[in-house]
Amino acid sequence: MTHFKTLGLTAALMLGTSGYALAESHAMTLEGGQATNMVLLPKFLGILVFDQANEGAQEAHAELANPGALLFVGPTPENSVAGQIEIMTTAATQGQGAVMLSNNAGDQIAPAAEAAQAAGVRVVTWDSPIPSGAGEDVFVAQVDFGSIGVVMADMAHSILGGAGEMAVLSATPDAANQNAWIAAMQETLASDPKYADISLVDIVYGDDQAEVSYNRALALVDSHPALGLIMAPTTVGIQAAAKAMQDEGMCDQVKTSGLGLPSEMVSYTMNGCAPEFALWDFRDLGYLTYYTAYGLATGQLTGEIGETFVAGRMGAFTIEEDPGRPGQKRILMGPFTVYTSANVEAAAQ
Amino acid sequence: MTILKPLLGWEGFLLAVLIAIIAANAALSPQFLTLSNQINLFQLSIEKIIVALVMTFVIINAEIDLSVASMMGLSACAFGWFFQQGVDPVAAIGLCLLIGVAGGAFNGWFIARVGLPSLVVTLATLIGFRGLARVLVEDRGVSGFPQWFGDLGQKGLIGPVPFALIAFAVLFVALFVLLQRTGFGRKTYVIGTNRDVADYAGIDTGRHKMIIFMMSGLVSAFAGLLFAARVGAVRGDVAQGFELDVITMVLLGGVSIFGGAGSLMGTLLAILIVLNLRNGMALVNITGHIQTGVVGLLLIGSVLVPRINLSALRRRPQKEAT
Numbered sequence: 001m002t003h004f005k006t007l008g009l010t011a012a013l014m015l016g017t018s019g020y021a022l023a024e025s026h027a028m029t030l031e032g033g034q035a036t037n038m039v040l041l042p043k044f045l046g047i048l049v050f051d052q053a054n055e056g057a058q059e060a061h062a063e064l065a066n067p068g069a070l071l072f073v074g075p076t077p078e079n080s081v082a083g084q085i086e087i088m089t090t091a092a093t094q095g096q097g098a099v100m101l102s103n104n105a106g107d108q109i110a111p112a113a114e115a116a117q118a119a120g121v122r123v124v125t126w127d128s129p130i131p132s133g134a135g136e137d138v139f140v141a142q143v144d145f146g147s148i149g150v151v152m153a154d155m156a157h158s159i160l161g162g163a164g165e166m167a168v169l170s171a172t173p174d175a176a177n178q179n180a181w182i183a184a185m186q187e188t189l190a191s192d193p194k195y196a197d198i199s200l201v202d203i204v205y206g207d208d209q210a211e212v213s214y215n216r217a218l219a220l221v222d223s224h225p226a227l228g229l230i231m232a233p234t235t236v237g238i239q240a241a242a243k244a245m246q247d248e249g250m251c252d253q254v255k256t257s258g259l260g261l262p263s264e265m266v267s268y269t270m271n272g273c274a275p276e277f278a279l280w281d282f283r284d285l286g287y288l289t290y291y292t293a294y295g296l297a298t299g300q301l302t303g304e305i306g307e308t309f310v311a312g313r314m315g316a317f318t319i320e321e322d323p324g325r326p327g328q329k330r331i332l333m334g335p336f337t338v339y340t341s342a343n344v345e346a347a348a349q
Numbered sequence: 350m351t352i353l354k355p356l357l358g359w360e361g362f363l364l365a366v367l368i369a370i371i372a373a374n375a376a377l378s379p380q381f382l383t384l385s386n387q388i389n390l391f392q393l394s395i396e397k398i399i400v401a402l403v404m405t406f407v408i409i410n411a412e413i414d415l416s417v418a419s420m421m422g423l424s425a426c427a428f429g430w431f432f433q434q435g436v437d438p439v440a441a442i443g444l445c446l447l448i449g450v451a452g453g454a455f456n457g458w459f460i461a462r463v464g465l466p467s468l469v470v471t472l473a474t475l476i477g478f479r480g481l482a483r484v485l486v487e488d489r490g491v492s493g494f495p496q497w498f499g500d501l502g503q504k505g506l507i508g509p510v511p512f513a514l515i516a517f518a519v520l521f522v523a524l525f526v527l528l529q530r531t532g533f534g535r536k537t538y539v540i541g542t543n544r545d546v547a548d549y550a551g552i553d554t555g556r557h558k559m560i561i562f563m564m565s566g567l568v569s570a571f572a573g574l575l576f577a578a579r580v581g582a583v584r585g586d587v588a589q590g591f592e593l594d595v596i597t598m599v600l601l602g603g604v605s606i607f608g609g610a611g612s613l614m615g616t617l618l619a620i621l622i623v624l625n626l627r628n629g630m631a632l633v634n635i636t637g638h639i640q641t642g643v644v645g646l647l648l649i650g651s652v653l654v655p656r657i658n659l660s661a662l663r664r665r666p667q668k669e670a671t
Contacts, residue, residue, distance in 0.1 A: 045637045073636040078590055083636070085580065086393050090631040093386045106490040107582035111503045132492065 027308040027316040028300070032064040036097030036297040038071070040286070041087055043104035043128065045074040048261065049235075049282040050102065053126070056286030057100070063312055064294055068097065081105040085112045088123075092116040097297030100289050102127035110134040122296040122303070126289040127282075133328035137296055137303045138319055140289045141330045142280040145177070146323075148233070148259075149184025151336050155257045155276045156189075156198055156229055163197035164228035167220045169241050169258075171208040171234040181233045201227065206237050213240035221245075221254055232258035238277060242268035262339050262347035269344045278336045288314055288333050305329055359603040363618035366651070370622060374629035381632055388509055390628040392579065395513040396421060396572040397591050398620045401598045402517075402524050403568040405616045406561050408599055409528075411541040411608020412460065412467040414562065417569040418591035419478035420452050424573030426482035429491030429583040438495055446570050452478060453566020454559065461558035475592065483585035492582035502578025513575045520568070525613045537561070541608030597648055598623055622647075 042050035061070040075083020113135025129139035206213025232238035238260040251273035260277040268274040291311035295301035308318040322330035374381040431441035528534035540547040602619035604611025
């Protein structure tokens with residue numbers, strides 16, 4: 001689509017329609033080349049997935065030929081709440097066109113985000129929204145949080161061959177995301193007779209720390225001799241569990257699955273310790289978030305429900321009401337990528 | 350005080366540094382001198398700098414209060430909890446301030462009456478107050494406070510100047526008079542220099558320390574409420590880690606960690622240096638670890654290096670005298 005960039009908005013609208021037969025009829029193609037300064041603000045710096053999101057945003061930035069600047073700035077982990085508020089406030093002072101926020105401050109960021117909006121900054125959240133939605137234009141959701149249950153249940157079904165014992169190794173007992181995902185998986189297991197022979201025998205928490213998770217995984221094996229699978233819906237837990245099973249030479253009896261990063265899981269997938277796991281692509285998430293924020297900051301998108309636009313190589317997306325947060329708006333990226341020995345090596349690059 | 354004294358004194362040195370930072374900021378960022386940025390500059394750290402004022406008393410008194418940030422968290426979470434229980438917000442504010450005084454009295458009693466080191470006592474309450482805060486709100490966020498409460502924290506009260514900034518100014522003047530112009534202030538220095546001598550001179554040093562720790566608790570609880578109003582929501586991790594920022598600002602201000610020396614003017618200058626430096630870096634998009642590193646380097650340069658001279662110069666004549 002890059003050669004359409006120089007065309008006018010109207011022409012681009014028409015071309016967007018013809019170019020994407022599956023898209024809704026009014027899907028618009030964003031016009032590139034308009035200058036707007038934008039800030040990509042992750043939960044904190046130094047985490048691989050946020051660097052990947054930045055790569056995706058930089059890709060979109062180059063593709064749209066935005067003469068403005070794209071900044072990747074974030075707080076340190078020990079100062080993430082105050083740091084995010086400070087960066088949001090500074091962005092308003094600087095007159096940035098948009099801030100793309102992976103929120104780590106709960107509703108505490110809302111007053112700063114509202115003040116930024118009042119100063120003309122568009123606020124697009126990704127990965128983690130503002131719970132109340134106050135101060136947020138739209139949330140770019142990586143996956144539908146409900147669908148994660150089905151994906152995990154299906155991976156369990158496939159790995160266990162339809163029958164066996166599984167246990168969950170989660171992050172912290174109060175992690176809202178993980179709890180929602182585990183609940184969704186339990187619901188799926190209970191509602192479909194296909195999973196009748198799979199029993200969930202335990203749920204333990206490794207606090208998203210490698211060593212704790214490692215020990216919890218070993219303890220699971222001790223307390224459940226017939227265990228066939230450890231399901232870890234966290235990138236820290238899944239890696240620790242796979243390593244524990246590999247170190248103990250137990251990968252033949254107990255497999256590991258869940259949500260993991262290809263670059264961290266590739267060796268365990270290739271040697272059979274973790275034959276299948278899933279995750280969304282953070283590069284794509286950064287890419288889609290950038291397109292959304294660019295459209296809003298340049299005034300090409302208004303951010304109303306029902307608005308449909310083309311996000312470059314990823315195709316058309318529509319702004320809809322967030323089912324998890326009534327009255328708030330989201331764009332659903334989805335779907336999951338399930339990684340196996342067939343595709344994990346390419347993704348790990 | 351230091352080898353710099355013949356030239357301009359520590360406070361003069363801080364003032365020179367501050368002017369240099371402000372000049373650099375103004376040159377590098379067109380937004381720096383705008384009124385809204387100048388207000389934001391204070392607002393973003395307002396809770397820390399308010400607590401730094403009372404921390405100046407604590408450290409001049411040759412004590413330390415590591416529990417201030419946990420008290421801020423406890424006060425903010427208690428407010429959230431009271432609010433959830435349906436307590437009238439005004440009454441809840443009063444109760445939170447009482448919690449601050451009680452927490453300070455708890456610290457003070459163990460330090461002044463039982464005679465335990467303040468480092469140990471307030472390290473324990475750093476953990477204890479934070480634990481209580483987490484018990485109160487668990488791992489949820491509490492929000493939805495009344496409009497007036499949020500406005501107080503976020504909107505201008507007199508023109509564009511918000512309540513917290515006015516409170517800071519009033520508190521600074523009041524505490525400045527108390528420390529530098531009253532008997533209470535002089536006792537703070539005397540006790541901080543040598544508690545035994547102060548005891549011998551008939552000063553009720555225990556009572557004095559009790560009062561200072563209660564002040565510290567009260568102001569920290571107040572700062573916690575300001576934080577809750579400014580961000581409009583509380584969680585168990587409110588203000589976590591703020592105590593070190595507060596203490597470094599006070600030490601940068603020239604207050605001796607051994608007690609007995611320092612001034613509120615020095616603390617104010619140090620506050621302005623840290624705030625302007627952070628703000629300037631944020632405006633030119635230096636954030637995260639680099640910002641922390643630059644502030645850290647400034648502190649190493651300005652807290653540690655002159656202090657080596659200071660202690661070397663001060664201790665030698667003292668030994669000769671005894």
